[in-house]
Amino acid sequence: MSSQRAVEFLSKGEKIRGDLVLPEGEGPFPLLVMGGGWCYVKEIVMPHYAKAIVEKGVAVLMFDYRCMGASEGLPRQHIDPAAQIEDYKSAVTFGERLPEIDGERIGVWGISYAGGHVLAVGATDERVKCVISNIPVVDGYENMRRVHGSQRFHELNELILADRRERTKSGTAGGRMPMSSLHPFSELSTWPFPTIHTIFHDIKEREAPRHEHWSTIESTELLLGYDVAPFARRLYDKPTLMVVAEGDEITLWDLEIGVFNSIPSARKKLAVLPKVSHMSLYSKQNDLAVAGRLAAEFAAEHLGVR
Known part of the structure; x- marks a missing residue:
């Protein structure tokens, strides 16, 4: 059976809390670091996606950003995308040191706002070996x-x-x-x-x-300055999966596909899911299962499940 335990680590001096879930068998395992979107705590959706990923033999580290959920930091509910990207990298640093984890096989997963974050993380952290971006925010102003x-x-x-x-x-x-x-x-x-x-x-x-x-009003001001397109263009040789909901009016599927097309990696994959919506990937089990299976298979392939 898989095992799960609470963990904590520091990110710029703030205590970040999360859950580490290990697959059956003996490690060291590949790891997928998972973060949530706008105002989301780790209990929202991530465990549903994590289940499929762990069943494929990949460990997951789900965490709450600073100022959110179980993690520390003030002001509460302040959403700073640069700080959240830093929290992802701190989670990678924590994960690579664990004896159960193979530090050479770490990827990142994100949904909505975090779907954009992981493109930036993958472009700026060479330890990240694959990127899974679900229904991402890519241009906050537009x-x-x-x-x-x-x-x-x-x-x-x-x-x-x-x-x-x-x-x-x-x-x-x-x-x-x-x-x-x-x-x-x-x-x-x-x-x-x-x-x-x-x-x-x-x-x-x-x-x-x-x-x-x-959230703080300043969080929305910071969203207006958010643009991951320059980072996407730096994903030269990194396996990247982008999952898009056909007709998504919330994070705008045409913008998402435009950013995907700018990724120069030959090892990229676009999955446009028909008859789903942005919010059905949070609320409808059948749609969650489709996106979860895509993430699990991509992670297992590119993180080298043995």
Whole structure:
């Protein structure tokens, strides 16, 4: 049987907590480091994907970023993509030192915001031997501009500017805003889709009590400066799988495919899943199973399961 244990490690002085799951048999095993997306704690979705990966003989390390979930760090619910990318690299450093893990066979897996992070991690950390990017955020500015529409995007920028002025004046972490809202035309949120609100509150109630459906306003300001395209162009010879939901209106499948096409690696694979949505890859077991199987097979192939 597979085994699971809680682990913790430091990232820039902050204590990061996660779970290490080992396959059956004797190691050392290859390892896939797994991080979540916007406001996601490790209990959201990752265990479902991890199950298929571990069954293929690959260990997984699921972790919460600093300021999120079980990990330490202030301000809470502050989402800094550069810091989260650093947390990924700290997780790789922790994993490569474990006696159960083969430090020469480590990959990274990410979904949504983290789907973009792993492209950056893979491009800047030579220890990473494969990249699995699910429904990634690739261009924060264009993503926000399109999902909000011109008028609401203007209002979003006004809110961000007001928060910046207040942070400078008061020296505090600033205000907070919802991840999503049931009333996106009257309440500003980062991701203005009622389905996101409904599905994540259901997941929180069932299996992820640490999930908080809000972030600092500055987190959204940082999202507007997020662009992984330059990193994708540096993935010269790294096996990279990108899973895209056909017609994804949340992280914008056309942008995702454009970034995939820019990856120069000959060892890349694009999987466009028909009849799924961004959120069904969190909530529908059949869709989770398809994406999980693709990730497991890709990881096993490129991390050299023996």
